[in-house]
Amino acid sequence: MADRGGVAVSWSRHGGADCIRLAGLAGLAGLAGLAGPAVQVRIHPATAVALGTAPPTAGRLLRDGPDTCFLPRFPFLDGTAYVVTVDGAVVAELTRAGADDAATTEVLAIHPSAATVPRNLLRGYLWFSAPMSEGQAAGHVRLVDDDGDVLAGALLATEQELWDAGRRRLTVLLDPARIKRGLAPHREAGYPLRSGAPFRLVVDDGFRDARGRRLRAGAERRYQVGDDERRHVDPHAWTLRVPPIGTTAPLQVGFGRSLDHGLVARCLRVVGPEGRPVDGVADVGAEERSWRLAPRHGWAPGPHRLVVDPVLEDLAGNSVGRVFDRDLARRTDDPRGARPVAVTFHPA
Amino acid sequence: MTEYGLRVGRAELGSAGPITFGPAGILFLADNAAATVYAVDVADPGGRTAGSGPFDLTDVDARVGSLLGGDAADISIRDLAVHPDSGNIYLSVQRGHGEQAQAVLVRIDRADASISDVPLTDVPVASVTIADAPAPDDERVDVILPLGDEGEQITVGSRTIRILRRPIRTATVTDIAYVDGALLVAGLSNEEFSSKLRRIPFPFTDGADAAGNNLEIFHVSHGKWETAAPIRTFVPFDGGRAILASYTCTPVVHFPLAELAPGTKVVGRTVAELGAMNQPLDMVSFVQGGEEYLLVANTSHGLIKIARRDIDAQAPLTEPTEPVGVPRETADLQGITRLANLDGEHVLALQTDPDGRRHLRSLKSASL
Numbered sequence: 001m002a003d004r005g006g007v008a009v010s011w012s013r014h015g016g017a018d019c020i021r022l023a024g025l026a027g028l029a030g031l032a033g034l035a036g037p038a039v040q041v042r043i044h045p046a047t048a049v050a051l052g053t054a055p056p057t058a059g060r061l062l063r064d065g066p067d068t069c070f071l072p073r074f075p076f077l078d079g080t081a082y083v084v085t086v087d088g089a090v091v092a093e094l095t096r097a098g099a100d101d102a103a104t105t106e107v108l109a110i111h112p113s114a115a116t117v118p119r120n121l122l123r124g125y126l127w128f129s130a131p132m133s134e135g136q137a138a139g140h141v142r143l144v145d146d147d148g149d150v151l152a153g154a155l156l157a158t159e160q161e162l163w164d165a166g167r168r169r170l171t172v173l174l175d176p177a178r179i180k181r182g183l184a185p186h187r188e189a190g191y192p193l194r195s196g197a198p199f200r201l202v203v204d205d206g207f208r209d210a211r212g213r214r215l216r217a218g219a220e221r222r223y224q225v226g227d228d229e230r231r232h233v234d235p236h237a238w239t240l241r242v243p244p245i246g247t248t249a250p251l252q253v254g255f256g257r258s259l260d261h262g263l264v265a266r267c268l269r270v271v272g273p274e275g276r277p278v279d280g281v282a283d284v285g286a287e288e289r290s291w292r293l294a295p296r297h298g299w300a301p302g303p304h305r306l307v308v309d310p311v312l313e314d315l316a317g318n319s320v321g322r323v324f325d326r327d328l329a330r331r332t333d334d335p336r337g338a339r340p341v342a343v344t345f346h347p348a
Numbered sequence: 349m350t351e352y353g354l355r356v357g358r359a360e361l362g363s364a365g366p367i368t369f370g371p372a373g374i375l376f377l378a379d380n381a382a383a384t385v386y387a388v389d390v391a392d393p394g395g396r397t398a399g400s401g402p403f404d405l406t407d408v409d410a411r412v413g414s415l416l417g418g419d420a421a422d423i424s425i426r427d428l429a430v431h432p433d434s435g436n437i438y439l440s441v442q443r444g445h446g447e448q449a450q451a452v453l454v455r456i457d458r459a460d461a462s463i464s465d466v467p468l469t470d471v472p473v474a475s476v477t478i479a480d481a482p483a484p485d486d487e488r489v490d491v492i493l494p495l496g497d498e499g500e501q502i503t504v505g506s507r508t509i510r511i512l513r514r515p516i517r518t519a520t521v522t523d524i525a526y527v528d529g530a531l532l533v534a535g536l537s538n539e540e541f542s543s544k545l546r547r548i549p550f551p552f553t554d555g556a557d558a559a560g561n562n563l564e565i566f567h568v569s570h571g572k573w574e575t576a577a578p579i580r581t582f583v584p585f586d587g588g589r590a591i592l593a594s595y596t597c598t599p600v601v602h603f604p605l606a607e608l609a610p611g612t613k614v615v616g617r618t619v620a621e622l623g624a625m626n627q628p629l630d631m632v633s634f635v636q637g638g639e640e641y642l643l644v645a646n647t648s649h650g651l652i653k654i655a656r657r658d659i660d661a662q663a664p665l666t667e668p669t670e671p672v673g674v675p676r677e678t679a680d681l682q683g684i685t686r687l688a689n690l691d692g693e694h695v696l697a698l699q700t701d702p703d704g705r706r707h708l709r710s711l712k713s714a715s716l
Contacts, residue, residue, distance in 0.1 A: 182569035210446035
């Protein structure tokens with residue numbers, strides 16, 4: 001065996017990519033795949049070395065002057081230690097620097113924004129100021145009671161978390177099996193929430209952002225718990241404040257209860273007398289209990305329609321088209337179809 | 349272009365999702381970042397001596413991690429599939445977290461347990477988008493500053509910056525299966541709570557976003573409450589004539605595939621419930637003593653085994669009874685998160701041990 005004491009190993013760059021550079025190998029022999037007798041260079045994550053038979057990390061060995069560079073097929077991971085062996089003998093262990101930047105990401109909003117939620121609350125949303133890492137929610141988002149005790153099993157654990165494409169909005173579901181009547185989990189464990197018992201939705205600062213950094217601070221929102229909500233969302237029962245013709249005053253719509261933050265932002269639109277959408281700026285009101293549309297141009301005379309997508313849900317998952325769990329003995333629970341519902345109004 | 353409409357190109361996976369084999373060794377891969385399913389010819393090197401007998405591999409996460417340059421903790425094995433001819437094992441792997449996360453398809457050779465990553469560039473590929481057709485008025489996008497050269501360049505005052513607009517509404521594929529010329533896709537929306545099963549004809553046709561094939565399957569609990577919920581996992585059985593599905597709210601529901609006509613309301617028959625604080629993870633059908641059985645992996649109990657004849661005989665659950673539903677056997681096999689048919693005699697399981705290490709393990713069908 002050649003003496004490997006003279007081999008120097010370091011993090012480096014080659015051709016614009018990160019690599020592990022080995023200097024002093026040339027004195028030993030040629031490299032595998034290159035001219036001369038083969039010297040075998042292998043890289044493994046340090047944690048895999050103990051297995052003995054783990055495959056080496058995939059990559060290429062390239063000559064760079066007198067040095068040899070290992071370029072991994074998949075980029076090195078921050079904070080990971082790599083062991084370098086030459087002909088089976090360990091010559092170095094190198095650790096990639098971890099993300100040590102200061103924390104800058106924070107929780108921007110927690111929905112529902114209502115102070116009181118129904119006992120059969122189904123869903124919440126968390127907005128972050130920057131893209132986040134996946135696989136963190138189960139460990140860093142929870143419901144707790146006023147004593148700080150975790151409401152065990154209240155949130156649904158999904159193998160894949162429900163993010164928007166930018167990974168800034170996370171959807172969390174309460175366990176529907178405990179909310180739906182008649183199911184074994186509901187009978188055995190009951191509702192995740194109790195009427196009259198406040199709780200908090202908590203995000204702790206250990207939730208990692210996409211760069212692996214902690215949050216600047218944790219965040220939470222406290223809720224009172226009311227009774228169950230099991231009615232359809234009924235656009236015909238909404239209150240409309242109808243604007244005057246020719247003005248750009250907003251149409252104001254009151255829902256009578258809080259609706260789902262995610263859906264309310266996409267399920268409402270206004271169509272004018274010509275059948276064309278009314279262009280303007282839409283806002284969701286406090287606690288997601290109202291919505292308004294300020295038109296870009298003055299309101300035209302004639303019939304307008306507020307068109308509601310039937311998938312629009314309230315906080316308990318009841319939609320325009322169906323209730324969350326339908327009592328087959330109650331006619332009022334019957335499904336109301338999958339077509340958009342229109343409420344007609346005339347600017348005055 | 350191949351017989352199945354695949355063209356040489358790239359399956360650019362953003363996030364590793366469920367995988368399953370279709371005809372002629374074509375692998376379907378769901379990309380949950382892009383709400384897309386790819387069909388890829390994986391050029392399986394089989395054809396030589398196909399592996400046979402049981403296959404076991406300890407510390408599969410650490411071994412895959414070693415190849416991909418990460419620790420076991422950096423490896424998330426999202427699904428597994430077995431090549432129907434060679435018996436080689438394919439893993440859908442998410443490697444790393446956050447910005448460093450990468451979706452990788454990994455192959456484990458049945459004969460010698462060697463591990464390699466499967467190229468997804470310059471391979472025969474076809475794809476289909478499974479997201480619901482965006483509502484015409486859903487212009488909501490999240491605008492972020494990308495790190496690379498993605499997105500578009502805009503000028504604000506004297507500054508030029510690059511921004512990336514990405515949709516807020518997304519669909520996550522929870523499970524996929526191929527039956528008789530169609531890909532069945534179950535998913536979970538990050539907004540509405542619905543039970544959609546999409547049936548997408550394969551070969552994919554232009555514009556086949558399966559919009560006309562969205563099927564909502566309801567189930568009834570105890571004859572009193574009818575409800576819909578997202579499907580977590582499902583398995584075709586009875587020669588592809590029936591589906592057994594398990595929901596986020598844990599009932600195990602049976603429905604015949606023939607009834608799944610677009611636009612019709614399908615009500616499945618609840619045949620079992622998994623119990624409180626328990627989530628279904630994966631299901632597989634296998635044959636034992638000439639009879640078909642289904643295995644259900646779940647978060648709280650060992651594997652649950654259900655005989656097809658009991659499903660056929662099971663009246664819809666109408667009364668709360670314990671144990672709930674069809675007769676089941678709960679094998680002493682804890683920590684199993686994924687299942688696949690290895691061959692006629694073995695079911696392959698991905699098992700997490702009490703120390704959090706993950707292993708591939710063969711279960712002998714005759715002993716289950």
